Amino acid sequence: MRLSVVVTGVVLAAVGSSVAMVAHQVGLFDGPAKTKMYVVYSAEAQDVAAGKRSVLELRFRVVNGFHVNSHTPKSELLIPTTIALQPAAGVKTEAAVYPAGMAYSLSASPSEKLDVYTGDFTVKLPVVAEAGAHTIDGTLKYQACDHAACYPPRSLPVQVMFTAK
């Protein structure tokens, strides 16, 4: 009996901590309004060659169980995933290069094919930067769904930090 209480406690504590971990991941960029996020950004410092065209990688992860439209969804009614970047001194950017999406369809409507990102996806950003440390601010706009519901469009703040040497 005592053992079962302890084991239950440990299992529930583990469940509780994993739930808290997911909540933390989802809420990484939460504002004061506690807006739910379905995509997280992995901010990694990168090095590029100064004065030469280089490609930065912006890594994102769609929270498990959700999907977002790719940059080129199959319907004009669907909201594409896009990134908008602000100008940064000493940095010239080219248009972001988005990965191809994967085919997806809801079980209740198998004939309608969607083009989505799930799990990890990387947006590539070609830049030419002057020597030094740089930060490009931007926003990833996306609209997420799961197997049965959709969630209003969201904006995820992004900071791309890199050093040109």
Next chain:
Amino acid sequence: MVVGIALLLWAGWHNLRERRLAMQKAQESRVVLTPSQGDQGDQSDSDEPHLRGKAAPAFTLTTLDGKKVSLSDYKGRAVLVNFWATWCGPCKIEMPWFEEFEKQYAAQGFEILGVADDVDAGKDAIAKVAQKTGVTYPILLADGKVEKAYGGIDVLPMSFYVDRNGVVVEQTAGLGSKDEIEAHIKKALASGATATATAAGGQ
């Protein structure tokens, strides 16, 4: 001998203390999971406010063709208030089902009001989706206030089944099965009918 006995007593006391501490730690680690009030079986987020059992918030919204429609216009009838958006795939799956059910239960006093929750898409896009899904029930344009009144609508589709007395008898978030939808419609029709019959009987 005395030292041996003292050692044994100390060891026993130490073991007891360790066990008590371990139990205390286990109790602290124990998490009690309790269901949120009355949302068993509901697909909505746990922090989604529930209107079930409460009066449906009143609203007056504009239809795609510019007419004003109020929920109060439908007093005495069971109404499904369905929030949807043009970018919501699951919404578009259930809309033809709603149309079917509206025809099936219209004679019993069942009505549907679709509320398009993405006015930014424009009337043309909303009308196009309504037409493509075969919907003929009124499509109203959300005004920002109605979403707040109905709890923030952070998930789509979201549906509120309102009985003949204006009380929300069921609230669902996400795509349900056709059978579930029909059961909710029957509940809305029956709930109001019972209340009406009771009120009539009491007069």
